Amino acid sequence: MIPTIPTPEELLDKGFSRGKKQADLIRSQKIPKHLKGKRIEERRVITSCQVIKDKLKSIIDAVPEIEELHPFYQDYIDITVGVDDMKQSLGALNWAYGIITQLEKEYGAKIRKNPSERATEIQKQAYGRISSVVYKIKKDLDFLDFAKQNLRNMPTIDFDATTIVIAGFPNVGKSTLLRQITGADPQVANYPFTTKGIQIGHTEIHWRSIQIIDTPGLLDRPVLEMNDIEMNAIVALEHLADAILFIFDASETCGFHLENQYNLLKQIEKIFADIPVYYLFNKMDLIEDREYLNEYIDDEDKSIFISAIDGEGVDEINKVIRSIKKIDRTPEEDDDEYY
Ligand SMILES: Nc1nc2c(ncn2[C@@H]2O[C@H](COP(=O)(O)OP(=O)(O)OP(=O)(O)O)[C@@H](O)[C@H]2O)c(=O)[nH]1
Numbered sequence: 001m002i003p004t005i006p007t008p009e010e011l012l013d014k015g016f017s018r019g020k021k022q023a024d025l026i027r028s029q030k031i032p033k034h035l036k037g038k039r040i041e042e043r044r045v046i047t048s049c050q051v052i053k054d055k056l057k058s059i060i061d062a063v064p065e066i067e068e069l070h071p072f073y074q075d076y077i078d079i080t081v082g083v084d085d086m087k088q089s090l091g092a093l094n095w096a097y098g099i100i101t102q103l104e105k106e107y108g109a110k111i112r113k114n115p116s117e118r119a120t121e122i123q124k125q126a127y128g129r130i131s132s133v134v135y136k137i138k139k140d141l142d143f144l145d146f147a148k149q150n151l152r153n154m155p156t157i158d159f160d161a162t163t164i165v166i167a168g169f170p171n172v173g174k175s176t177l178l179r180q181i182t183g184a185d186p187q188v189a190n191y192p193f194t195t196k197g198i199q200i201g202h203t204e205i206h207w208r209s210i211q212i213i214d215t216p217g218l219l220d221r222p223v224l225e226m227n228d229i230e231m232n233a234i235v236a237l238e239h240l241a242d243a244i245l246f247i248f249d250a251s252e253t254c255g256f257h258l259e260n261q262y263n264l265l266k267q268i269e270k271i272f273a274d275i276p277v278y279y280l281f282n283k284m285d286l287i288e289d290r291e292y293l294n295e296y297i298d299d300e301d302k303s304i305f306i307s308a309i310d311g312e313g314v315d316e317i318n319k320v321i322r323s324i325k326k327i328d329r330t331p332e333e334d335d336d337e338y339y
């Protein structure tokens with residue numbers, strides 16, 4: 001999505017060395033003496049400007065218009081690097097492009113108008129101004145490089161597939177379940193917040209593509225207090241989920257009480273009222289008497305008792321997945337926005 005971003009030094013170096021090469025070609029040509037100096041320096045300045053402009057343009061063109069991306073990607077970029085900063089940096093590159101275009105014209109003309117003896121001096125002025133413009137966008141180039149690194153793992157979403165989002169407290173077994181149902185290979189560990197981004201697994205049920213998304217753990221606190229890692233889970237729920245598999249750690253070995261997990265569930269059900277939720281009570285292999293779970297079971301029909309680690313209950317989950325329908329999220333007023 002973002003190409004390799006040069007430093008100001010690299011950008012100038014590329015422009016100036018190409019300028020020198022082109023100037024040297026003219027140096028070897030037969031040109032009247034009073035014109036030669038001008039021609040050499042004019043070519044040097046114009047080539048340098050063009051090489052720098054081409055590179056800037058290729059960066060600007062390669063980054064997609066953020067407003068045209070699917071809302072999920074817009075939010076993802078915003079959480080990961082910040083949409084405003086991204087726009088500002090691209091704006092700065094555009095600005096530099098414009099100024100260098102002006103300098104190219106201004107100094108090209110100046111070299112042509114003046115005697116050849118002054119050409120080198122004018123070329124030096126031009127290079128000084130080009131350098132200062134390129135150094136002015138240093139922080140923007142730095143930012144775009146940072147954005148490139150951070151967006152490298154941006155998930156590839158299949159917007160046509162039916163999408164199921166696994167959510168729950170940290171350490172309850174979400175990633176373990178993703179492994180069980182899809183064969184994806186997310187990191188699993190016995191500490192909270194192992195998963196920091198969005199993990200995707202794919203499966204097919206009755207020839208239908210199903211996309212299963214594993215999210216970072218959420219705590220039972222207001223959305224406004226959530227950190228960027230947790231927000232990844234919220235935007236996946238908001239934009240992608242056709243159904244939610246809410247995982248409880250029935251054993252509480254995750255380190256969190258069922259009561260807190262239940263509070264989170266209620267919060268999610270309230271925020272995402274249109275999305276069907278299924279309740280998966282995990283780590284049942286550790287439970288001897290499930291009596292005490294009763295107060296957390298709101299709907300017996302939508303509750304499944306599983307052990308993600310040994311695959312217990314996966315058949316029942318697959319049965320549920322088979323019944324899930326895709327939610328149409330196309331906005332009504334401007335349906336063609338996504339096409
Ligand atoms: N006994 C038992 N342990 C499980 C089960 N499912 C997961 N675990 C263990 O619980 C711990 C957390 O599992 P993860 O799959 O990483 O949990 P997570 O919900 O993805 O955790 P975060 O990404 O940190 O939010 C690991 O040590 C797993 O081996 C299960 O069914 N039974």
Ligand SMILES: [Mg+2]
Nearest residue numbers: 174175194195
């Ligand atoms: Mg995980």
